[in-house]
Amino acid sequence: MVLFRVSPNLLSATLLMALCVLSTALHGQSQDPQIPKHERIVPDPVQPKPFTTVVTRRTPMYTVEFRSEDQLTQHDRLLLADAEASIAEHAGFAGLEYQQSSWIYRQIVxxxxxxxxxxxxxxxxxxxxxxxxxxxxxxxxxxxxxxxPILKRGYSLFSPAPINALTISAFNHIRAEEGETANSDWLGNALCYAALAGSQPQIRPPDAEPAVHKPIPSLTAVMDVETQTHGMQVLRFDDAAARPHPMEWSMTFTRQGKLIKATHRPASMMTVNPASQKPAVSRTWPVPQSGQN
Incomplete structure (x- = not known):
């Protein structure tokens, strides 16, 4: 076997030439106006969760329906009869004196x-x-x-039901029991929460005609996606039927579907006066129509 010895000078010259060629190629590439210096990759848009904006709403109504006792179906009557003992037990723990007479009930649909x-x-x-x-x-x-619990002999238990941690916890458990169906309608969630917390919510439709001295909500309903706070969704609406004045509701959900905060306060209102020549103004974000969410 014959061994070849490479001169150190020749090896150094070869490496120097290779480095020059590489440097020239890189310099020429950086000067090429057709090749961008920094390639910018735009990430795919993050879909809102837990509520989507593209699913058809289950109902075009902007209210929660209340039905009287005699309107319950036979199946629901049997369901209520089986649950009567549990309702009495839980109401007793809250000190609501459920065993006394004169209680009436309505269904929240x-x-x-x-x-x-x-x-x-x-x-x-x-x-x-x-x-x-x-x-x-x-x-x-x-x-x-x-x-x-909402009221006991005219007083709120613990704290007002709309913002109470017990109300929020109960609603989260209900959503978990319901499964993915609960995420099908963001406005339906907001209205139902308000109903369970003691309201009979009603949103004035966007095309409602204002009347003299009749207040109208400055906001109908909106779902905000707060991207700066890990994509949390905030549901807001003004309950136009609340008494003695309309109320603004706000609920904050995590992307995992957990309600973490609820607020309830007087709504920002405008009043149409007879002498005013200005048209009624409403903020943006109208209530979604049927076919939208």
Missing amino acids: CPTFPNHLFLRYTRNNGTGDMSVFSASIPRNGEGRVRIV
């Missing part, structure tokens, strides 16, 4: 939660002496009976 029967219980002992609570009964047997 929330199409977004078809797997639950919601009821509003009321006992009116006269001016300033009213007790109210909501009850949730799972229809498919997956879950448990829950109540949301």
